[in-house]
Amino acid sequence: xxxxxxxxxxxxxxxxxxxxxxxxxxxxxxxxxxxxxxxxxxxxxxxxxxxxxxxxxxxxxxxxxxxxxxxxxxxxxxxxxxxxxxxxxxxxxxxxxxxxxxxxxxxxxxxxxxxxxxxxxxxxxxxxxxxxxxxxxxxxxxxxxxxxxxxxxxxxxxxxxxxxxxxxxxxxxxxxxxxxxxxxxxxxxxxxxxxxxxxxxxxxxxxxxxxxxxxxxxxxxxxxxxxxxxxxxxxxxxxxxxxxxxxxxxxxxxxxxxxxxxxxxxxxxxxxxxxxxxxxxxxxxxxxxxxxxxxxxxxxxxxxxxxxxxxxxxxxxxxxxxxxxxxxxxxxxxxxxxxxxxxxxxxxxxxxxxxxxxxxxxxxxxxxxxxxxxxxxxxxxxxxxxxxxxxxxxxxxxxxxxxxxxxxxxxxxxxxxxxxxxxxxxxxx
Numbered sequence: 080x081x082x083x084x085x086x087x088x089x090x091x092x093x094x095x096x097x098x099x100x101x102x103x104x105x106x107x108x109x110x111x112x113x114x115x116x117x118x119x120x121x122x123x124x125x126x127x128x129x130x131x132x133x134x135x136x137x138x139x140x141x142x143x144x145x146x147x148x149x150x151x152x153x154x155x156x157x158x159x160x161x162x163x164x165x166x167x168x169x170x171x172x173x174x175x176x177x178x179x180x181x182x183x184x185x186x187x188x189x190x191x192x193x194x195x196x197x198x199x200x201x202x203x204x205x206x207x208x209x210x211x212x213x214x215x216x217x218x219x220x221x222x223x224x225x226x227x228x229x230x231x232x233x234x235x236x237x238x239x240x241x242x243x244x245x246x247x248x249x250x251x252x253x254x255x256x257x258x259x260x261x262x263x264x265x266x267x268x269x270x271x272x273x274x275x276x277x278x279x280x281x282x283x284x285x286x287x288x289x290x291x292x293x294x295x296x297x298x299x300x301x302x303x304x305x306x307x308x309x310x311x312x313x314x315x316x317x318x319x320x321x322x323x324x325x326x327x328x329x330x331x332x333x334x335x336x337x338x339x340x341x342x343x344x345x346x347x348x349x350x351x352x353x354x355x356x357x358x359x360x361x362x363x364x365x366x367x368x369x370x371x372x373x374x375x376x377x378x379x380x381x382x383x384x385x386x387x388x389x390x391x392x393x394x395x396x397x398x399x400x401x402x403x404x405x406x407x408x409x410x411x412x413x414x415x416x417x418x419x420x421x422x423x424x425x426x427x428x429x430x431x432x433x434x435x436x437x438x439x440x441x442x443x444x445x446x447x448x449x450x451x452x453x454x455x456x457x458x459x460x461x462x463x464x465x466x467x468x469x470x471x472x473x474x475x476x477x478x479x480x481x482x483x484x485x486x487x488x489x490x491x492x493x494x495x496x497x498x499x500x501x502x503x504x505x506x507x508x
Contacts, residue, residue, distance in 0.1 A: 093274035099214055100223055102268060104230045106166075106203040109265065110146060111234025112241075113173075113200060113258055114139060115341070118319045119243040119334040120251030122327050127251075128186040135186065136320050136449040138193045140442055143316070145197030146204075147438030153205040154431040159282035162206050162213065163275045169202020170266050177259040181252070196258075203265070204231075205431065213276035228412075232352065236345025239319065243338025283428075291428045303477040304418040305433055309440025310470040311407040311414070314463060316441055317448040318344060318400055324453040329391050340397055347401040351408020364413065365478045371406040372471035378402035379464040386456035395456055403463060410474065417477070 094102075117124070124135045149169075157165035176195030183189035211223045245253040295301055319341060326337040351371075358367060382399035389395055415433070422429040444466065451458040 094214070094272075094276065096214070098272065099210060099276070100226060102273060103207045103211055103223065103227050105265060105268070106207040107227045107230035108234030108237075109258075109261055110200045110204045111231060112238040112261070113196060114143060114146075114316070115235045115238035115319050116242040116258065117251060117254040118323055118341070119239055119337050120246045120254065121320075121323045123246065123251050123334070124186075128189065130186040132324060132453065133449045134190070136445075138186070138190045139316075139320055140445040140449060141190055142193040142197040143438060143445060144442040145194045146201045147435045147442060149198045149201030150205050150431055150434040150438065153202040154209070154428075155283055155288065157202075157206045157209055157277065159280055161275045161277045161280050162210050163269060163273055166202050166206050166269050166273075167266070169199045169206070170262055170269060172196075172199030173202075174259060174262045174266065175199070177255065177262055180255050181259065200262075204434070208430070210276050213278070232345075232349060235315065235319070236342060236349070239341035240338045243334045243341075246334045288428070291422075292432065295422060295429050295432050298421065300477055301418060301421050301429070301433075302436075303473045304414050304421070305436035306440055307470050307473040307477065308411060308414045308418070308433070308437040309444065310466045310473070311411045312437060313441040313444035314407055314466050315344065315348060315404055316445050317459070317462065318404070320445055321448055321451060321453060321459050322396070325391065325396060325456065325459070326393070329453060329455070330393065332393075340393075343397065344401060344404050347405045348408040351405040351410075352412055354405075354409055355412060365475075367413065368410065368474045368478055371409040372467070372474050375403045375406040375410075375467040376464070376471055378406070379460065379467040382460040383457070383464050386460040391456050396459075399460075400463070403467060410470070414474070 118139065121132075121135050124130075125132055128135070153165050153169060156168075173196050176192045176197075176199055179192035179195065180189055183192055207227060208224075211220060211227065215223050241257065242251070242254045245251060245257065322340065323334070323337050326332045326340065327334060355367075378399040382395065382403075385395035385399070418429065418433045444462075448459075448462060451462065453459075
């Protein structure tokens with residue numbers, strides 16, 4: 080550590096800085112990987128379980144909804160009992176769900192096991208941010224949060240590639256073994272190496288939580304922000320849910336090719352995220368949002384036109400989708416920054432509710448997508464157009480109000496010590 084870092088770091092524990100950074104990097108992608116690793120095998124799973132496309136897709140949708148619900152629990156729980164206990168509980172629950180997935184005799188058991196997985200592994204997504212804030216602050220925290228965001232974003236990029244490789248070489252079931260092995264690694268690190276970083280666990284009172292929650296959920300700007308984020312994220316998830324059936328069943332290509340396409344979509348998203356850093360410094364946030372949201376709508380409209388007047392083909396599916404995902408990558412982190420900075424006195428609680436609401440919104444969009452016909456590209460294109468139009472309407476209505484101060488909140492010094500320093504680095508990423 081430099082002399083600056085020594086002054087900005089939190090209380091010392093038995094963990095080295097390097098170990099905590101690597102632990103955060105390992106915790107970040109697992110929740111996303113568990114969503115996407117077996118999506119190249121969804122068509123094969125329909126035959127394996129002797130079920131329907133909608134039933135198999137439900138295993139992804141309900142996992143995501145369970146993942147969103149769990150976010151409301153693990154944040155306050157880790158504040159009350161410590162990060163280590165919260166993570167051990169969550170990862171253990173995730174492993175129980177993973178083992179049940181391996182031995183599920185029917186698709187109904189498999190879906191139920193996926194819900195258990197989602198309820199467990201959401202602990203990693205929530206608590207890793209708190210661990211970073213426990214130990215680091217200032218520029219050092221910004222660096223660690225950047226590592227975390229990059230690792231988090233790599234999950235949906237590399238997972239379909241890994242899943243496609245397993246499908247082509249060993250069998251789709253090995254994707255499930257991989258998830259279990261990953262969980263075992265985390266459990267060993269958390270149980271045998273990690274030492275508690277929350278030096279003074281403290282539970283928030285029920286009244287304090289209720290008042291904060293009412294303030295956050297009653298704010299119209301916050302509502303428009305999480306709905307916009309849910310639409311952005313939902314587009315990427317819907318592509319991974321419907322895309323395998325279009326690429327493999329409708330167009331007759333291999334799971335490996337779909338894995339490569341999913342990788343390309345991830346690269347397009349990351350290009351949008353990092354594009355925020357190369358846009359002109361004088362470009363206003365309103366201009367940035369107008370350009371990105373309009374570009375996404377135009378790409379979706381072109382996809383509708385292509386799907387309506389041509390036979391299903393990879394270009395009509397992938398080219399407009401990549402453009403939409405690119406612009407979503409520009410919008411998403413900026414919306415995140417607006418959301419968590421809306422309530423400066425209770426950023427941690429706002430982050431939990433933001434995560435819950437956007438994941439729930441994404442899950443509902445995925446649920447709607449599971450009802451789509453997959454005999455052509457037009458239903459997916461129309462859904463994308465609806466999502467991009469909704470997103471543009473919401474973000475352009477939101478921006479004028481974000482210059483006004485948010486609802487007045489009561490400052491909680493203990494809460495700021497534990498979580499509020501996370502917000503600026505996240506939005507910057």
